[in-house]
Amino acid sequence: MKGRTKIFNLNTKDAGNKIVVMGWVRTFRKSKNVSFVSLNDGSTINSLQVVLDMNKFDEKIIDNINTGSSLRVEGELVKSSGKNQKYELLGDNIVILGKSNPDTYPIQPKKHSFEFLREVAHLRPRTNTFSSIFRIRHACTFAIHKFFNDRGFVNIHTPIITSSDAEGAGEMFKVTSLDLDNISGKMVDYSKDFFSKPVSLTVSGQLNAELGALALSDVYTFGPTFRAENSNTSKHLAEFWMIEPEMAFYDIDDNMDLAEEMLKYIIKYVLDNCNSDLIFLENLELDSERNLPQIKRNENPLIYRLKQVVNNKFIRVRYDEAFKILSNSKQNKKGKFKFKIDEWGIDFQSEHERYLVEKHFKNPVIVCDYPKKIKAFYMRSNDDGRTVAAMDVLFPAVGEIIGGSQREERLDMLERRMQEMNVSKKELSWYLDTRRFGTVKHSGFGLGLERLVQFITGMKNIRDVIPFPRTPGSCNY
């Protein structure tokens, strides 16, 4: 690979240099004497224009330059006389690395629907939109690791296969090595299975992360998460990536501070490092909204929305206040909510969350101190006896992006809650040990990576921010 230059490294300063680039043809504009190839290697959204003197090249080479084919081009980088680029490559020597039959190659130099591109998910990274999204997704991933590393957090690899079915975060996928094609009507004998007991794919690394926090102080997990829920929405995947920090000695306020700081850090990192991708996605969104009625459009363009999040303090409200705001809202009094806000203790529906974020505050909102009966067993009971120290970070468009809490560190309280909610103390005795031996107050939260990438890229469907989406009835590639 010696001598090859990636396109994102090119610069007008390199004009006059002999270089070698490799990439895939986006478009080929052919005419008798001079032709133009847009070559993209995925290192940047910007394709490099290769200029070909048609008299210099064999017909065999020219005929195989098609949309999708891969080339090695050697030539001199020069200042461009065209308007849309500052520099271009005068092609001297071209090698066709891989042919592409234009008759059957599905990606055309034109606008495709996201639905169609989902059906060719193996090739969609070759489009501007998806290469931008995946570069931004990578930037988010990198920023997350950097954020935590800079603050002395330890990355814990929590297990993907778990024997605990008590996490309570949703339906689980079973993992087995039993011959499923050959199971009789009898009860399954799990003692014959690989782990000698029923096991599943993880729905959350939190309980394991807590074990790490109660030894290493600050830890985080960042791994795949699996939910077998039959959710058919633009915000749910059966396989997604979740970031779960867990911090010893943090109370719920420290927890909220960290969540806000982290989200701002990641978004700022993307703003600072993925500018051309964001500009592309912003224009794509403006373009797609051109024909929509005003109410269906975003109030502000993408980059403005991102800067707004970075530059404004998140609004923090307790459930009680949020409940009052919602129940006194015109929307509620006029019966415009599908689910009326009437009795204290109900869980908010997404229409209520959107009202708070998009109509009332027009800002990201953190709601905390939820009624205990709608939250999980491990959340710390507040002194009022009816709420727990839980918090949800609500974002415009994507809704709940983070869910977290201060954990119940008092053994007797935790055991009482487990009893009430029918969680097996025996199965989670390892978890309870942290409360038996040197318990401390601690907190944590879960961030859905795809929902964050959705917000940052403005993509409407979560299936378009993960390379290979898994959803009910769909597991391809």
Add this chain to the structure above:
RNA sequence: GCCUUCUUAGCUCAGUUGGUUAGAGCAGUAGACUGUUAAUCUAUUGGUCCUAGGUUCGAGUCCUAGAGAAGGCGCCA
């Protein structure tokens, strides 16, 4: 899981109250063109109208079932 909508050329879509031989743009192919920017211009190929039944003299259009997709809701990240 529930509700609604959609499925017509490789892609994006049009197709009138059910009426003859199903259309357009783009892509592809052939050609033209000295600098293009999803190049342009000329010509042209391309159809199991999602599948299976049914109603009708006649179905892309109506009815039933199924498959797939999208949007909304619930569950959540």
